[in-house]
Amino acid sequence: MRGFLLNRLSQSLVLLLIVSVIGFVVLNLIPGGPLAQFGLDPSMTQDDLDRLKEQLGLNRPLWMQYLDWAWRLVQGDWGHSFRDGAPVLDVIGRHIFATLLLMGSSTVIAIAVGTWIGIRGATHRYSVFDYLGTVGAMVALSIPTFWFGLIGIYVFSLQLGWLPAGNMYTIGDGSALNYMHHLILPSIVLALVHVAIWSRYMRSATLDVISQEFVKTARAKGLSERRILMKHVVGNALLPMITLAGVQLPSVLTGALVTETVFTWPGMGRLFLDSLGYSDYPVVMGLLMFSAILVILGNLIADIAVAVIDPRIRLS
Amino acid sequence: MTKDFTTGSTYSRRDALRLMAAGGVACFAAPNLFGKPAFAQNPPTTPTGRVVVGLSQEPTVFNPLMAHTEVDDALHFSVFDALFRMDPKGVLQPNLAAEVPTQKNGGISQDGLQWRIRLRDDVRWHDGEPFTAEDVKFTLELVTNPNFRAWRTSGHSLVRDIKVVSPTEITWRMESVFAPYLSFLAETFMVPKHILEKEADPNAAAFNQTPVGTGAFKWAQRIAGDHIELVANADYFGEGPYVERLVLKYIPDMTVLYTQFVSGDIDLVDQAYITADHYEEASKLPGRVVTLEPGASVESIYLNLEKPQFKDPAVRQALYAAIDRKTIIDAIYYGIHKPTETFMPQNSYYYNPDLPAQEYSIDKARQILDEAGWVPGSDGIRAKDGVRLSFSNATTAGNNLREQVQQFLQQSFAEIGVEMTISNLPGAVMWGDFWLKSQFDSAISGVTNVIAADPDVTNRLHTSAIVAKGGKGSNTGQYSNPEVDALLEKGARTFDPEARRAIYLRVQEIVRQDLPFLPLFAYTNVFGRKEGLEGFEANSNTRVASWHAAAWHWKS
Numbered sequence: 127m128r129g130f131l132l133n134r135l136s137q138s139l140v141l142l143l144i145v146s147v148i149g150f151v152v153l154n155l156i157p158g159g160p161l162a163q164f165g166l167d168p169s170m171t172q173d174d175l176d177r178l179k180e181q182l183g184l185n186r187p188l189w190m191q192y193l194d195w196a197w198r199l200v201q202g203d204w205g206h207s208f209r210d211g212a213p214v215l216d217v218i219g220r221h222i223f224a225t226l227l228l229m230g231s232s233t234v235i236a237i238a239v240g241t242w243i244g245i246r247g248a249t250h251r252y253s254v255f256d257y258l259g260t261v262g263a264m265v266a267l268s269i270p271t272f273w274f275g276l277i278g279i280y281v282f283s284l285q286l287g288w289l290p291a292g293n294m295y296t297i298g299d300g301s302a303l304n305y306m307h308h309l310i311l312p313s314i315v316l317a318l319v320h321v322a323i324w325s326r327y328m329r330s331a332t333l334d335v336i337s338q339e340f341v342k343t344a345r346a347k348g349l350s351e352r353r354i355l356m357k358h359v360v361g362n363a364l365l366p367m368i369t370l371a372g373v374q375l376p377s378v379l380t381g382a383l384v385t386e387t388v389f390t391w392p393g394m395g396r397l398f399l400d401s402l403g404y405s406d407y408p409v410v411m412g413l414l415m416f417s418a419i420l421v422i423l424g425n426l427i428a429d430i431a432v433a434v435i436d437p438r439i440r441l442s
Numbered sequence: 443m444t445k446d447f448t449t450g451s452t453y454s455r456r457d458a459l460r461l462m463a464a465g466g467v468a469c470f471a472a473p474n475l476f477g478k479p480a481f482a483q484n485p486p487t488t489p490t491g492r493v494v495v496g497l498s499q500e501p502t503v504f505n506p507l508m509a510h511t512e513v514d515d516a517l518h519f520s521v522f523d524a525l526f527r528m529d530p531k532g533v534l535q536p537n538l539a540a541e542v543p544t545q546k547n548g549g550i551s552q553d554g555l556q557w558r559i560r561l562r563d564d565v566r567w568h569d570g571e572p573f574t575a576e577d578v579k580f581t582l583e584l585v586t587n588p589n590f591r592a593w594r595t596s597g598h599s600l601v602r603d604i605k606v607v608s609p610t611e612i613t614w615r616m617e618s619v620f621a622p623y624l625s626f627l628a629e630t631f632m633v634p635k636h637i638l639e640k641e642a643d644p645n646a647a648a649f650n651q652t653p654v655g656t657g658a659f660k661w662a663q664r665i666a667g668d669h670i671e672l673v674a675n676a677d678y679f680g681e682g683p684y685v686e687r688l689v690l691k692y693i694p695d696m697t698v699l700y701t702q703f704v705s706g707d708i709d710l711v712d713q714a715y716i717t718a719d720h721y722e723e724a725s726k727l728p729g730r731v732v733t734l735e736p737g738a739s740v741e742s743i744y745l746n747l748e749k750p751q752f753k754d755p756a757v758r759q760a761l762y763a764a765i766d767r768k769t770i771i772d773a774i775y776y777g778i779h780k781p782t783e784t785f786m787p788q789n790s791y792y793y794n795p796d797l798p799a800q801e802y803s804i805d806k807a808r809q810i811l812d813e814a815g816w817v818p819g820s821d822g823i824r825a826k827d828g829v830r831l832s833f834s835n836a837t838t839a840g841n842n843l844r845e846q847v848q849q850f851l852q853q854s855f856a857e858i859g860v861e862m863t864i865s866n867l868p869g870a871v872m873w874g875d876f877w878l879k880s881q882f883d884s885a886i887s888g889v890t891n892v893i894a895a896d897p898d899v900t901n902r903l904h905t906s907a908i909v910a911k912g913g914k915g916s917n918t919g920q921y922s923n924p925e926v927d928a929l930l931e932k933g934a935r936t937f938d939p940e941a942r943r944a945i946y947l948r949v950q951e952i953v954r955q956d957l958p959f960l961p962l963f964a965y966t967n968v969f970g971r972k973e974g975l976e977g978f979e980a981n982s983n984t985r986v987a988s989w990h991a992a993a994w995h996w997k998s
Contacts, residue, residue, distance in 0.1 A: 158868070158872075171596060
């Protein structure tokens with residue numbers, strides 16, 4: 127276990143290094159840069175732009191900028207946002223709650239509903255339910271989220287008036303009920319795609335397990351179908367799902383670009399889009415490193431969890 | 443100018459001119475003369491209610507002296523005050539200053555170099571400290587502090603020998619005469635010395651996250667990525683505020699911004715306003731007031747005059763004649779924008795209404811090119827002396843209305859034997875070096891040429907403003923005309939509005955004749971607010987709708 131962790135750690139550091147170099151170079155290759163937003167300002171002169179460039183350290187060679195950034199990062203200084211001057215970790219911290227709330231609730235919906243549809247689809251293979259599930263999943267996967275979002279807002283907010291047209295809460299009303307009211311539409315819209323993915327994976331995992339010898343043995347022993355399903359099938363079918371959950375963990379914290387924009391949700395996805403739009407290098411790099419670390423952690427946790435649950439697997 | 447519903451004042455542009463010429467004296471006698479709506483007679487005695495303003499970009503720069511974009515102005519105008527304020531008629535009004543200095547009232551010396559500003563004595567910062575001339579000195583010095591990431595330094599860099607004569611009087615000397623500086627000062631918000639002088643690094647000051655000003659609203663809180671909340675400053679020295687809370691809400695998508703206006707989540711739509719395609723629907727919404735307000739930007743095709751295709755004036759004239767502007771405005775922009783012949787905003791005092799109107803005629807365009815010796819080649823594209831009339835056109839990728847305009851122009855130009863290819867770029871790329879360093883053939887851009895209401899366009903049209911030739915400015919089309927240069931230099935040294943008007947009318951005449959860029963239309967913005975929100979007035983001399991939230995109140 128210890129050797130496994132050390133091995134993983136060293137691999138991860140190399141990975142982070144590669145990600146950061148590629149990210150930094152690609153980001154700086156995009157012409158324009160953080161000062162492009164002032165290009166149409168009638169009152170700013172080239173002098174002003176040159177001065178800002180120097181003050182932000184952007185006139186130095188790229189490798190020097192990278193080393194400076196990386197050295198500070200190693201020391202725990204993630205830098206300051208070009209936009210509002212706040213430390214990058216503060217900027218991330220200000221957006222993470224909104225994302226956690228939205229992604230958390232949509233993931234719970236997605237896992238619960240997706241697992242149920244998947245198992246039922248597998249046990250009632252080729253039934254009407256199974257066909258509906260399959261078609262529904264295909265539809266949910268092929269229709270863009272923003273379209274679902276806008277249709278949802280149009281129907282439930284503008285026409286029926288049941289749900290708010292976006293935002294995390296009504297300004298001036300910070301009650302839990304108000305948050306929940308605002309959460310319904312975006313979390314369901316976001317969950318749709320994830321339900322589709324989960325149900326498909328769960329269905330095929332369950333089908334795999336059902337055809338195994340030990341299930342036949344259990345049946346031969348005379349166990350009830352219900353008991354076979356709960357005790358032998360579901361447990362085994364869930365194992366690959368743990369890996370899937372590990373892969374999806376980063377997205378719970380890095381947010382959903384489209385859904386957060388349509389529902390004006392102040393989360394990490396929108397932070398990323400905005401920071402990219404303004405070429406806010408420190409924040410974009412911070413988000414990149416943050417999500418890279420999450421991906422590594424997510425996979426690590428999944429591997430350990432699988433090993434803990436399934437005694438046949440040994441980490442080495 | 444703005445529509446009647448917003449202005450109860452009855453003075454005309456001519457009166458405004460007299461005011462300008464007479465300096466701030468008249469204004470001092472009636473400091474709230476400007477733009478006070480007739481129906482704002484009965485605002486509440488204590489600030490009540492809340493107004494939620496929708497913005498399509500997030501305000502993030504709260505120190506008004508730091509580099510920022512127009513969306514940050516929405517906050518600066520409410521939290522801070524400048525020495526003067528540019529009113530909707532383009533007339534400077536005293537704000538923190540007790541009067542607008544002029545050569546007539548002695549505030550500016552006859553040679554234009556000595557400036558004296560008298561300040562109000564009843565202004566306090568939000569933390570209770572008095573505002574004095576020391577704060578003005580500190581502000582002007584901070585802007586030119588080489589370590590400070592200041593927004594712009596034009597004008598400020600000419601200020602020398604700042605002297606605080608008394609808490610309510612300050613003087614300085616200008617290195618050279620620069621009349622537009624008055625307008626620059628109208629957009630230079632004062633910051634508190636007693637807070638910022640303690641900071642080692644003004645770029646990283648706590649003040650930049652929780653600003654303290656003298657304005658009608660005080661900073662309350664910010665939910666990053668979502669909104670900023672301001673509360674009424676009960677001790678405000680000027681008119682208002684009448685609403686208790688002002689919320690600046692960030693809505694990242696133009697369609698969603700409009701949707702939230704329909705659903706009632708926001709009370710007023712600010713930058714970048716309601717899109718043209720929603721205008722008709724919006725104007726029929728119950729309980730909403732939707733109006734068309736002239737903006738300061740002009741949409742034009744910018745020609746890179748150093749490219750051989752565009753050196754011949756005949757080519758520029760022919761291209762201009764081949765543009766069916768009426769169809770572009772009506773069919774693509776829903777008829778809301780106005781045709782124009784000049785870079786000057788149409789409601790400016792300096793606007794020249796007598797320029798020859800463009801006439802759309804494919805035949806005339808062909809004739810101009812024929813006469814100038816541009817002969818169609820075997821591929822139908824005209825050429826002369828080895829130069830083919832073929833060029834690319836660029837603008838922000840994803841701006842679908844502009845992309846339609848490009849396709850339309852492409853067809854029109856093809857009819858006269860001119861080939862235009864379309865190669866659009868993402869915004870950050872387009873408006874970077876590609877634009878600033880004149881790397882384009884031609885570009886479509888909506889540009890604001892004037893600063894506050896000052897007509898000085900040196901930065902756009904003077905030869906010294908061509909960056910590609912080592913200049914400092916944003917003359918990206920590389921326009922160079924010695925006569926215009928001389929006029930612009932004269933205009934920047936002239937304080938008298940009438941004398942300046944003559945200069946800038948002539949500049950517009952020459953530019954219309956030279957056609958360094960081809961004007962498509964003057965922007966009109968679609969403003970929207972809830973019925974019952976009173977005291978609102980549009981001001982095209984500022985960059986935001988929320989330039990004077992102090993006067994807003996809900997109908998009781």
